Amino acid sequence: MKRDLQYYAKKFANLRVDRARGVAPHKPILLLTIIDLLEKGKIHRNEIYLSPELTANFLKFWHRFVSSDHHSNIALPFFHLTGDKFWYLMPNPGFEATIQARVKLRSLSALRSAVKYAYVDPELFVLLQASQSRQELTTILIQAWFPEKESEIAESFKYDEFDFIQQSLFDSGGAIYNVEDLKDEDRIFVRNAAFRRNVVKLYDQRCAFCKVRVVSWDGVTIVDGAHIMPFSEFRDDRFVNGLALCKNHHWAFDHGWFGLDDSYRILIPWDRFMEEAAVESRGMMAFRGERIELPRDRAISFSRGPKDARVSG
Incomplete structure (x- = not known):
């Protein structure tokens, strides 16, 4: 036929x-x-x-x-x-x-x-x-x-519903959800994507740790939007709980290899890992004590102390 x-x-x-x-x-x-x-x-x-x-x-x-x-x-x-x-x-x-x-x-x-x-x-x-x-x-x-x-x-x-959700959250600075809001897997997926894309947008697609910015011709970036405090525990999608990180430093932050103090300076424990930096590049330890790259278009501050400044996703 x-x-x-x-x-x-x-x-x-x-x-x-x-x-x-x-x-x-x-x-x-x-x-x-x-x-x-x-x-x-x-x-x-x-x-x-x-x-x-x-x-x-x-x-x-x-x-x-x-x-x-x-x-x-x-x-x-x-x-x-x-x-x-x-x-x-x-x-x-x-x-x-x-x-x-x-x-x-x-x-x-x-x-x-x-x-x-x-x-x-x-x-x-x-x-x-x-x-x-x-x-x-x-x-x-x-x-x-x-x-x-x-x-x-x-x-x-x-x-476009996703554009509407993303823009609404961007204009409001994000949201804190209750348990009832997060029972539907489809809604969680959409919410999570909107948060991460807004955080990356806020940081101009630049890693807050190493400042790298790589964007393809069709808008794909190597930078992720990460939660500072675990979303599974705090359900906090406000921008104050967001951080843009490249793939390497997102993984390192997820695993507790570095954190932030109240002045946005990088905290790295001496005994967590060993490293050999590639030629012409800086290892993670070289960033110890430096201030992270903060968003340029919107005032943002972390509301938690250094022991809490860890990401879980």
Whole structure:
């Protein structure tokens, strides 16, 4: 059968969904999310990653369109869409047998460990790149699965949920969460990404320890956003609990190899490690007593003493 627009329109209207507790809306919501991100230019290749952007916008459509008591777990449709014969999973190295055996991966963390990205039929991806066919497939999804929400689709496509969350947190200086806020794995993933990206932005993509700044042409940086006090214990995503560190010094901070005092100076124990600095570079001990690089665009201060200035993630 020719895999044209009519073929995929029929596929989208007849998705294989769980009906044990009413029609499970996960698959059509995921497809709407992908169309939305394509419309916004957030997906450029036939590689669909379980990214914060995908997850946040999946939740956006879920809360606007779903009124049943189903749980909004993006891992379910991301995995089970393979059963509709136009969606495929690219395994991470070492997980080829897991994906081939169709071992069920029900959590976001398990799926992200096993799967690098998903991809669709080349014919479908070509169709999804064209505005007219995107609109037609969107109409099919709405009419087949959410007919009562047809008037809301245009409004839903107007904004990017992850950008909105990230900017809101940046403007407010971050947030402290309660236990109830953190029961949903999808929300935790989005929150964590927004915090880390905001911290990196605040530090101008520069490591606070060694001052290195390396950014690729597409905006990828070697600097991470880290928590000073463990998020698992304090649930503190304010910028005063954030620090931008390159990969090496993030790892060292996570393992307690250095800390900070109240004047933002680097504390390094003498007996924690031994090192040999590479030619023309400075070892960690050379930074002992120096002041870290602080954000330039916003006043920020640590509210805890040196014994507390340790990162746990």
